[in-house]
Amino acid sequence: MNRSTANQQLLQRSRAAVWHPCTQMKHHETQPLLPIVRGEGAWLFDADGHRLLDAVSSWWVNLFGHNQPHIKAALRDQLERIEHVMLAGLTHEPVIELSERLAALTGLGHAFYASDGASAIEIALKMSAHAWRNHGRPGKNGFASLAHGYHGETVGALGVTDIPLFRSAYAPLLRPSAVLPSPDARAAAAGVDAAAHAEQCAQALEAWLDANHADTAALIVEPLVQCAAGMAMYDPHYLRRARALCDRYGLHLIADEIATGFGRTGTRFACEQAGVRPDFICLSKGLTGGYLPLSAVLTTDAVYAAFYDDDSARGFLHSHSYTGNALACRAALATLDLLDDAALQRNRETAARLSAAARVLDAHPSLVQARRLGMIWAWDVLSNDPLFARRYHRAALDEGLLLRPIGRTLYFMPPYVIDDEGIECLVNGALAALERTLAEAGTRIADGVPPALA
Ligand SMILES: Cc1ncc(COP(=O)(O)O)c(C=O)c1O
Numbered sequence: 001m002n003r004s005t006a007n008q009q010l011l012q013r014s015r016a017a018v019w020h021p022c023t024q025m026k027h028h029e030t031q032p033l034l035p036i037v038r039g040e041g042a043w044l045f046d047a048d049g050h051r052l053l054d055a056v057s058s059w060w061v062n063l064f065g066h067n068q069p070h071i072k073a074a075l076r077d078q079l080e081r082i083e084h085v086m087l088a089g090l091t092h093e094p095v096i097e098l099s100e101r102l103a104a105l106t107g108l109g110h111a112f113y114a115s116d117g118a119s120a121i122e123i124a125l126k127m128s129a130h131a132w133r134n135h136g137r138p139g140k141n142g143f144a145s146l147a148h149g150y151h152g153e154t155v156g157a158l159g160v161t162d163i164p165l166f167r168s169a170y171a172p173l174l175r176p177s178a179v180l181p182s183p184d185a186r187a188a189a190a191g192v193d194a195a196a197h198a199e200q201c202a203q204a205l206e207a208w209l210d211a212n213h214a215d216t217a218a219l220i221v222e223p224l225v226q227c228a229a230g231m232a233m234y235d236p237h238y239l240r241r242a243r244a245l246c247d248r249y250g251l252h253l254i255a256d257e258i259a260t261g262f263g264r265t266g267t268r269f270a271c272e273q274a275g276v277r278p279d280f281i282c283l284s285k286g287l288t289g290g291y292l293p294l295s296a297v298l299t300t301d302a303v304y305a306a307f308y309d310d311d312s313a314r315g316f317l318h319s320h321s322y323t324g325n326a327l328a329c330r331a332a333l334a335t336l337d338l339l340d341d342a343a344l345q346r347n348r349e350t351a352a353r354l355s356a357a358a359r360v361l362d363a364h365p366s367l368v369q370a371r372r373l374g375m376i377w378a379w380d381v382l383s384n385d386p387l388f389a390r391r392y393h394r395a396a397l398d399e400g401l402l403l404r405p406i407g408r409t410l411y412f413m414p415p416y417v418i419d420d421e422g423i424e425c426l427v428n429g430a431l432a433a434l435e436r437t438l439a440e441a442g443t444r445i446a447d448g449v450p451p452a453l454a
Helices: 005-017 025-029 069-079 093-106 117-134 155-159 164-173 194-215 237-249 270-274 301-307 326-338 341-357 388-398 420-440
Strands: 036-040 043-046 051-054 110-114 142-146 178-180 216-221 252-256 280-283 295-299 367-373 376-381 409-412
Touching: 051 420, 069 326, 093 110, 093 295, 093 326, 110 117, 110 301, 117 155, 117 216, 117 252, 117 280, 117 295, 117 301, 142 194, 155 164, 178 194, 194 216, 194 237, 216 237, 237 252, 237 270, 341 420, 388 420, 409 420
Parallel strands: 142 178, 142 216, 216 252, 252 280
Antiparallel strands: 036 043, 043 051, 110 295, 280 295, 367 376, 376 409
């Protein structure tokens, strides 16, 4: 990609002044940053007008596209009223309405706010352990989590995260949770289906809880899809069993729907597909349609009641300065307006078209474990190249696609507004990038790719 001087200057200034997230900055000596100046629908544009399909929804946050008129109008209106006010001792209409609407959607009536997903996880963990403490069970403060789970990068959230790349360097700072087998359907033994594998993992959970429930405050899970594990998908049976076991052994179930919420898995929340209501639900990412940082933890009347007291110390004395930011709440309300039943139906139709187009990927000899749920598609790549993800990312950029494989998992998580042109660009470009990446790494491309797409 040729870059203008304006673009070059932006990326040089960024490298000098900005420490970019989840990045070894030295890699930018050879892999240029991409300065984005504008977005429209599923597309991003750089200063030279080159367009790039945002096929990962800008880290899974964007639902209805960039430059979305309804969300923008709501934000403009809110800007004329009140942008932000502290939420201790004060309140405002957007936070009240958002809490009411989220309660109606989740069945959990008490909403506590923060700005990012990891902060929501911190809140849920603290609230769970503190609730048990207020019940006179201070020793019930451990957590159980799933293998390969990801819940964010703050110290508390890393304690329940099982991805060594993010966690190992900070091991001495962490209080690790117990890690239980993941129901990831890919790990099922030959001849064992996803539901049976989920049942085996539930039995392991049961055995562990039988011995450890007295010291355990909560089990935390990503419902149906462990996204950062490489879009590991599992059968809803596990969630039903986990709910029943948490009830039987007396611990909270925390559903981290930060990545799976707001229609991404086909229903508004992934838990709906198992028919379970968690004790805590953590929301962020799509909550504001990708406009502003906001997260929420919703919980039950029973948890709320455990804190309701004359004694301040029994209250939940957690805060962030921007808790319940009015602009972010308005963006969330506008996003919920857009996420009606018709939008979920449109997603089903879009998903069917994308799945049909992606059959060439399903059939590709270097791709295995094709899987999809709602608006998430994933394949595992047969490659030994440790640099596959970086090489693929670069090759995809050359095809006009923003794609960031996780390890050797190639996935699509596009904004819901992706149209037929976007789908065609995505599938053809992803295939071309795959062949280039495999060829670069010296992997022979097997025959069988339809010539039209080769
Ligand atoms: C399931 C899950 N939980 C928590 C987080 C952390 O959210 P944030 O990056 O906003 O802190 C993420 C981020 O990818 C996530 O996927």
